[in-house]
Amino acid sequence: MNNTIRIILADDQLLIRAGIHALLDSLPECELVAECSDGHQAIAAVLQHKPDVILLDIAMPGPTGIEVARAIRLVDQETRILMLSSIDRRETIEEAMQAGADGYLLKDFVLAELLAALAAVRNGQRYLSPRIEQLRLEPTASGNPASKTLLTARQLEVLRMVASGKTTKEIARLLCISPKTVEFHRGRLMERIGAHDVTGLTRFALQNGVLC
Structure with missing residues (x-):
């Protein structure tokens, strides 16, 4: 290229x-x-x-x-x-x-x-x-996290799978990426959302309609 x-x-x-x-x-x-x-x-x-x-x-x-x-x-x-x-x-x-x-x-x-x-x-x-x-990372006026629209498409994919209960290895296999890359995306998600664990990511996914 x-x-x-x-x-x-x-x-x-x-x-x-x-x-x-x-x-x-x-x-x-x-x-x-x-x-x-x-x-x-x-x-x-x-x-x-x-x-x-x-x-x-x-x-x-x-x-x-x-x-x-x-x-x-x-x-x-x-x-x-x-x-x-x-x-x-x-x-x-x-x-x-x-x-x-x-x-x-x-x-x-x-x-x-x-x-x-x-x-x-x-x-x-x-x-x-x-x-x-x-x-x-700041809350909106309503107290809810900001909309999911500022997440990348790949981050949304990882978020959806994490919130669905899939393991790091399962996500890596499904997205054809390495487990380390999955961990990187999950870490960035936590930073952006202000979550400290998978429970926080799942809560955000539910509140913002990521899990359909």
Whole structure:
């Protein structure tokens, strides 16, 4: 696989685009193939260039970033969508992820985080800025854990199987991964959910409809 990450940058603020452009130019792993200043341009650019990742501002003229993400997902399941925003409200983050975003990067990022986020979503992983990860551990206003939408697809698979009573070896065999990888995912789940044991994971799964 080509290691170069082909990127579209969509943000209506010229200064922000210029700053991110300069950062991307300093990363030999990255190639900026197009810049867009509104939602319509972003959709057209994705259809034309078929990038690996689109860096997508959440608040733009025309279709918003969330609306652009929905439109892209109707026709393109391959391009990874990394949201850019200064908004860290849980509701907005979850709406973006439900719309098809693969990651959510707050605009106060540093260069190392930008590269980590791009590499993660390009490789099919979900990326959330560290401050969002912290939000993920906080209770909602109703006192319930945050929605399951901020978990990766693999974490949801592991959570479902753990809550169903399957052992580490059974999960490893069913998912064709090693027991150590299962333990890693379970540990990350506990961190994200704020659970301390399998009982806590099971409770979360029941409360959030993971077990159907």
